[in-house]
Amino acid sequence: MFVKLENVTKTFNEVVAVDQLSLEINKGQILCLLGPSGCGKTTTLKSIGGFLRIDGGRIIIDGEDITNMPPEMRPTSTVFQSYALFPHMTVLQNVIYGLKFKGYSRKEAIKKGEEYLEIVGLLPYRNRNVQQLSGGQQQRVALARALVVTPKVLLLDEPLSNLDAKLRVKMREEIKDIQSKLGITMIFVTHDQEEALHIADVIAVMNEGKLEQLGTPREIYCNPKSKFVLDFIGNSNVIEENSGAISFVRPEEIIMDRHEGNICGKIVKKTFSGPYISYVVQTDNNILNVQAQNTGNEEFEMGEYVYLTFKERHIHLKKHSSV
Amino acid sequence: MSKSKNMVYKAIDYFIFIVLVMLLLIFILRPIYAIIRTSFILDGKFTLDIYRNLFRDNIRLIKNSLFVATLTTIISVIISINVAIYVSLSKGRIRKILILLLMLTMISPPFLSSLAYIKLFGRRGFITHDILGLTLNTYGWQGIVSMQSLSSSSMNAFILTGIINRIDKDIIKSSLDLGANTSYTIRKIILPMMKPGILNVALLTFVRSLSDFGTPMTIGGAFNVLATQAYLNVIAYSKMELAAAICVLILIPAAIAFTQYRIFSRKNVLYTQNTIANEMLDEDQDESIKPKGPLWRFIQIFASLFLFTMIIQYLTIFLTSITQYSYGKMYFTIEHFVHLRKYLGDSFIRSITYGFITGICGGILSFFTSYYVEIRKFRASRLLDFVVTLPSIVPGVFMGIAYILAFNNKPLELTGTSAIVILNIMFRQLPSNTRVYNANLSQIGTQVADAGKDLGAPSIYIVKDILFPMSKTAFMTNFVNNFKNTMTTVGAIIFLVYPGKKLATLEMFSAIREGKYGVGAAASVTIILITLTINILMSRLIMRWKNVR
Structure with a gap:
């Protein structure tokens, strides 16, 4: 070393x-x-x-x-x-x-x-x-x-x-x-x-x-x-699992679609930030931050219902090890 | 770098440090110890008799002193608050003239106002005698109080202006913005924020008045004060122990003033007249502050009266220096200046020489003091810092008499030499000099010194290559201050200077005492001109350095 x-x-x-x-x-x-x-x-x-x-x-x-x-x-x-x-x-x-x-x-x-x-x-x-x-x-x-x-x-x-x-x-x-x-x-x-x-x-x-x-x-x-470290680095959506563990998913790792996906939710906030657009989506159990590339093609509107798919979901943290 | 070379550098470093500490011990602590000791020792034994006698025999003088000092303090504080607020909030030509006059008083010798007073209100005074046709005895406490108030007010106004300037101008603006008028803003925002400064100015004035013997001697007439007594005890009666006791007595309010200053400023406040003056002249007042209202009117009138008085004072001095009375008629003459050149030329040259020596040596001394205390910060640096500030606590008379007592016999017999005068001025200026360096070095110094160290430079290289050249503006500021001080100081050195080696201010003092007012005035004008020239030359230089940056 x-x-x-x-x-x-x-x-x-x-x-x-x-x-x-x-x-x-x-x-x-x-x-x-x-x-x-x-x-x-x-x-x-x-x-x-x-x-x-x-x-x-x-x-x-x-x-x-x-x-x-x-x-x-x-x-x-x-x-x-x-x-x-x-x-x-x-x-x-x-x-x-x-x-x-x-x-x-x-x-x-x-x-x-x-x-x-x-x-x-x-x-x-x-x-x-x-x-x-x-x-x-x-x-x-x-x-x-x-x-x-x-x-x-x-x-x-x-x-x-x-x-x-x-x-x-x-x-x-x-x-x-x-x-x-x-x-x-x-x-x-x-x-x-x-x-x-x-x-x-x-x-x-x-x-x-x-x-x-x-x-x-x-x-x-x-x-x-x-x-x-999770809180300090990047933005993340923290999700509590049934098992008691905590998982998190980064806003850019969520795919939003009008027709298909695992979870349904309603867009309650939309912020334009140049290269990407951030949405806040209210689902049954959670409020999730989603970050979508600003490709110039498709945009979602406030109040719209959308389906979400997690590209990747990290389950690393035991609940008690947190905080 | 080789080990042996490193050892040498370390040795030099220690050597300088030890020399510095020894100098501080010998020329600050030793005299203070000597004077306190003298006031408690009679015939080799410890006693309180000296103080007992002092209080028994001089109770009238003590009362006089307290009376004059209190009155002077009140008047001077009122004047200076008004002037300071005026200078800080107004704009335009009158403000500039006022600042220039305040700066002029900073480089004027003492007794200048007393001399003007004698010429205007004395037995043959221009106003009392020539205009009003009176032959009054105006010598007494009234004169002392007026002149001490007047000369203190300039200094105080300077300090207070500096304090107002440090108030964030946006605070004042937001007060006005929130709908307060000027009077309310002055009463509720500016004055409260000035409070510690006002208290400090009051204490300083009190101490200055208590320790001033010159004004009472020139215009006090039969009215005597404690400081005059101390002076006479040394000069005329050689009763050193009594003089020492009087000095120690004056030290008490001085120490209180100092403690208050320390608490209030946490040593960040810089009372450097030069920097404040430059700031004041450079910075044009904010357009958005438009003071008005009755209180502002009052302040305006007050400041104008002060301005008027100052102009009259300087005009009187100037005219006195170039005129002479003969058979009730006034005519112009250069005789006073000729006299000055003929008989007192040596004293002026001596003053200038001393001024240069204290300017340079004082600058070096304070640089190293600041370096070890502020940059190196070792364990005892706070203690050292305290010792360094001691000369700013004790009044000039105190330090003058202390030096006679400390250096009148072997191994350090310095009385009668030029060295004792120069050393006295240097060490009395050390606290303010060191503050200038501290402000300069503590801003960027520590990290820059670290950078030097990081690149492998030994301490003495950091001093030689980095810190010293970096702080040359501070060096010049100190040089100017020390030079000015040497040209104008009287309080301490009057006891130390031998008859054959007089300085310009002392000649001026004697001239006034002997009634040679024209010569006194000519000496004042010359002192002002010399100091002004050096000031302007050095300021130019400093400005040029700043522009190069």
Whole structure:
């Protein structure tokens, strides 16, 4: 295992922020720490980066125990949420700052810095002051600055949260591209499940300092291990079975038809959302959310009676294990 | 990076830290300890006799002091509330002029208003004698109270304006939007939100009045106060223990004022005159706030009267500096300035030199203080922070006398040197300097410092490459403040400066005491011009840096 956390615990004034957290990832993977605010994901990241001293447990990277190392000695580098660029330096000066302490000569440093600026597409901006750049560009400088020191693990603390929706999608593509190009291991903190599903190889869903589930995006989405994960990831219709178990079905996994299907219900609400249309259907036992592709062909109307078929139905959770 | 190199960096880091702590102990705690100790020790024994005597012999002075301070506080608070509300809500030219005049008072030497008072209302005063034909003795508590109120009001109006500015303008707008008129909004929204600020301003004024010896000495006539007594005890009678006891007494209300400030501000409030002034001038008032109504009328009239008084004051000083009376006739002259150049040129050059030294050294000192307390945040940093703020609690007179007592013998015999004066100014300015840095560094500093660390930079590199260059605006702000302070301060350094090494403000004080009003006025004008020049030059520089960003 390339990165390994063993029972990492961190408390602030008796509030447990991270509670006995253990997880592992392989080299070259992107791990997303995902959870609501206050779940301990940023604390975990800061502990790995060395900005917080943990109260218990061990952190191991590439076989080396780094638990007690100061940040400047750790083989990690961080892209901060606020980017934390040095405001009085140019783009290039920012990027090559860390190389000075790796023993690079100024000439080599500039060469390497320019190489990384090329990777993030900012080479033409190298002599600009960082404060003249847009948010997305600043983000790229922060990324290049962290990458250029060739860390074993790159840590990203909600790096996209300051960008607007469109740019956020573009940047996460770029980060993924850069990651696959350089093959670097990344740990990425986010509270945005869509972002996590999109970018991660492995997702760690956290809640109240504890790990709820560790798995691939597909596992997390299709096989949530707890009610929390189910509620947190995606929308779902929870159905109580006669056996006492709980099953759930995702809104996009329900087929709606005027003539055939397993359950009949009445459309009580309809919302247009662009690429898809959401319906709320009242059946005998349940209220179900249904999401239909906006194909431009068929639409259903309020008050209409429809038949529903579940494409897939996940029965994983015992009732008592929930909540 | 190699291990040995790392060790060296660590050693430098510790060294700087230890030096800093030692400086704080020696130049803040030691003098305060010395003055308190002196007030309790007679002939090597602990005693309360000094205080007993103080209360027995000086009960009249104590009463006088409390009387003047209370009255001054009330008047000054009323004036400054009105002026502050006016400045915050009005727009247009009068507002701008008022702000500029307030800024001017910030860089004016003390006694300037006393000097104007003497010229206008004194025995040969322009208004009392020349216009009204009276020869009155106007020296007394009335003069002291008026002049202290006037000069305190500018400072207070500044602080209060800053506080109103921090109120979200949308709160005021929503009050108006909900149908409240201006008077109601002022009474029910603005004034209540200003309350802690008003209380603080009142306490500060009280302390300032108690510790002011200059105004009573110049225009008090036979009316004596405690601070004058403290001054005379040091300068004329060499009764240090009595002076020390008086200072400790003044410390009590000062400590109360400080505690209140701390509770109210949680140290977020920045009383930096420069930044507030710039904000005030830059930001044009919101068009949507259109104050009107009787209360607003009242405030307008009040503020206009204050403005008028200030203009008269500066006009008087200016005219006094360029005119002379001869056989009942007034004529223009540059004689006062010639006199200044001839006899007092050295003092001005000394003041400017000291100003530069305190500006630079004070900036460096406060940078490191802020760095260790605010960014590094180690276990004892709160304690250190408290020590740093101590000089802002104690009045100037206190620190002046404390320095004489602490540094009059070996191993640190500094009395009579330039160093003691510079150190005194520097450490008295340290709290406000550090606050400027804290505000600058705590916003982005911590994360940027973390980023540096993350990239492998040792602490001293983070300081050298990142934090220091990043906070150069704060450095300049502090430089300007320290320079200004050196040019205008009297309270503390009057005790520390030796006759051969006078500073400009002290020459001005002597000139007024000797009745050379023209020279005093010329000195005022020169001090204002020098400070103003430095201010404008440095502000330009700061603006340029900001634009580059």
